[in-house]
Amino acid sequence: MNYDLNQLSEQQEKTSTYKALGRLLKLIAHERGNLMLAMVAIILNTCVNLFGPFLIGHAIDKYVVTKQFHGLLVFGSILLAMYLLGLVTAYSQTKLMGGVGQRLLFTLRNAIFSKLQELPMAFFNNNKAGDLISRVNNDTDKINQFFSQSLMQFIGSIFTILGAGIFLLSINLKLGAATLVPAVFMLFFTMVLSPWVKRTNAANLKSTGGLSAEIQESLNNFKVVIAFNRRDYFRERFQAVNLDNYKTALRAGLANNLFMPVYTLFANIAQLVVLSYGIYLISTGEFSVGLLVSYLAYATNFYNPLRQLAALWANFQVAMAGWDRISHILTMETNLVELPATKNAAAGSLLEFRNVHFSYDSREILHNINFKMERGKTYALIGPTGGGKTTTASLIARLYDPKEGTVLLDGKDIREYSAEERSRKIGFILQEPFLFSGTIRENILYGNEHLKDYSSEKLEQLIQSTNLGEILSLFEDGLETKVTASGDSISLGQKQLIAFMRAVLRSPEVLILDEATANIDTVTEKLLGDILKQLPETTTQVIIAHRLNTIENADEIFFVNSGEVNRAGSLDDALAMLLKDKRSS
Numbered sequence: 001m002n003y004d005l006n007q008l009s010e011q012q013e014k015t016s017t018y019k020a021l022g023r024l025l026k027l028i029a030h031e032r033g034n035l036m037l038a039m040v041a042i043i044l045n046t047c048v049n050l051f052g053p054f055l056i057g058h059a060i061d062k063y064v065v066t067k068q069f070h071g072l073l074v075f076g077s078i079l080l081a082m083y084l085l086g087l088v089t090a091y092s093q094t095k096l097m098g099g100v101g102q103r104l105l106f107t108l109r110n111a112i113f114s115k116l117q118e119l120p121m122a123f124f125n126n127n128k129a130g131d132l133i134s135r136v137n138n139d140t141d142k143i144n145q146f147f148s149q150s151l152m153q154f155i156g157s158i159f160t161i162l163g164a165g166i167f168l169l170s171i172n173l174k175l176g177a178a179t180l181v182p183a184v185f186m187l188f189f190t191m192v193l194s195p196w197v198k199r200t201n202a203a204n205l206k207s208t209g210g211l212s213a214e215i216q217e218s219l220n221n222f223k224v225v226i227a228f229n230r231r232d233y234f235r236e237r238f239q240a241v242n243l244d245n246y247k248t249a250l251r252a253g254l255a256n257n258l259f260m261p262v263y264t265l266f267a268n269i270a271q272l273v274v275l276s277y278g279i280y281l282i283s284t285g286e287f288s289v290g291l292l293v294s295y296l297a298y299a300t301n302f303y304n305p306l307r308q309l310a311a312l313w314a315n316f317q318v319a320m321a322g323w324d325r326i327s328h329i330l331t332m333e334t335n336l337v338e339l340p341a342t343k344n345a346a347a348g349s350l351l352e353f354r355n356v357h358f359s360y361d362s363r364e365i366l367h368n369i370n371f372k373m374e375r376g377k378t379y380a381l382i383g384p385t386g387g388g389k390t391t392t393a394s395l396i397a398r399l400y401d402p403k404e405g406t407v408l409l410d411g412k413d414i415r416e417y418s419a420e421e422r423s424r425k426i427g428f429i430l431q432e433p434f435l436f437s438g439t440i441r442e443n444i445l446y447g448n449e450h451l452k453d454y455s456s457e458k459l460e461q462l463i464q465s466t467n468l469g470e471i472l473s474l475f476e477d478g479l480e481t482k483v484t485a486s487g488d489s490i491s492l493g494q495k496q497l498i499a500f501m502r503a504v505l506r507s508p509e510v511l512i513l514d515e516a517t518a519n520i521d522t523v524t525e526k527l528l529g530d531i532l533k534q535l536p537e538t539t540t541q542v543i544i545a546h547r548l549n550t551i552e553n554a555d556e557i558f559f560v561n562s563g564e565v566n567r568a569g570s571l572d573d574a575l576a577m578l579l580k581d582k583r584s585s
């Protein structure tokens, strides 16, 4: 599956707007009641606006021309009541649709975020966090803006246009037809221009995503930026994407604002037609002054909402471009599907790689790998940098699936385990452990749901009984030690210690340590070694290490390099293999 969202957008640029709209409307299907109420409000509002000019024209011909001014008072009162109804209906529809828009925003953000939680590593390897943030924050808001501010105006405008059109044609067919001719040109102009408007808006949203990704990258790497004094480097990169964003925004602005002046021109031409043709008809006695006044108002009522539609149409195109970007995420599926469980798992090795091939992209990283790991034993993976150790460990933890072949856990294809079962069985301490802002206690509880209701005392007892007490005592405030966002308030070694406690407390059947002690002093490293020795006898350990002293107690050593995983025999053999590799490279 292709997980690159930006590449996908290019391939699917021609998605039909109406299909996309259909899918979006499904998301607010449960708001049917509110939508209907808002619709009633907008229809009432439209009727008020449409009948006003008719009543005024009628009053002029019947009471002003004949000088019966008492009737004007009655009509004035009716008009006032209608305008008040207009106020109430306009307020109601704004309030109702504001709610619908905000709830849609809420639902969309939840849906995208839950989808992001389901997607596999490959998705995150292919997309920048900043771009994803922009989709969750910015693109969803574009849709909210359309629904809460524009949709009802949109529908209201269409009703007003239809109503005014009917009045125009029914008052005088010839004059009505002449008045509507400019509208046909407007329709044609809109149809031709819309796809381009949507494209320019999509390019602008993509560029906003790129801008957000750039900011995120430079903020994440601020230490390197400062240490190398390369602020100018990121400044230049930022300026480049900012400039691109500025240009795409200008283009989108130009596209969005092109409708309005053109529509205004057509509306003015229509007024000219009404005036000149209308005066001609009065001179021939076919038309009255009152009717012409009403007629001018209806022509305005027809063309003003059309002009408003121009602005709303641009908002609609922006919202649809945003929705395209969001729906690409929502339609993504994880490629790590769960296979139906087979009944009889053949008992045997705890872990087995059977004819495994793996590549991230086109370059093969692991080629036809076969090995077994037994329960309760300790295995070491060694090899040169970039040799494929972390990749092998990632396949054991099913962060990825092999392109070919099978990884078996406890005799069963690893794909048959549910994500919960698998993560209960396998503990993984990553090269760069990630901590959440909060306390050590909260970080330890992450992934250890069964300990959630433990009191601090009970948790401390457990920590002592699993021999982790000495590690915890290295932190001044124990379990309550504060960890700030992304764990920058503590050292890398301390992070590894917390990740170590988190993994050991889960009592996994397989514990993978990927360079897990690389940043820890020798005394503490020995302490961790002692704790590992005291893990249940059935725990299988897979240790990835560059420092050979950390693996001297391993039962078996695998040498991972150039797509192969080979048994290294003794520690001396492993060292010889490493040296040979160094010399030949």
Ligand SMILES: Nc1ncnc2c1ncn2[C@@H]1O[C@H](COP(=O)(O)OP(=O)(O)OP(=O)(O)O)[C@@H](O)[C@H]1O
Residues within 6 Å of the ligand: 125, 360, 361, 365, 383, 384, 385, 386, 387, 388, 389, 390, 391, 392
């Ligand atoms: N997400 C990824 N996308 C594309 N290629 C990757 C990715 N992760 C790793 N690789 C490539 O796969 C190869 C093996 O990487 P891996 O991290 O497994 O090596 P390693 O032996 O663990 O290295 P180290 O000792 O430096 O941690 C490397 O050439 C690396 O460039």
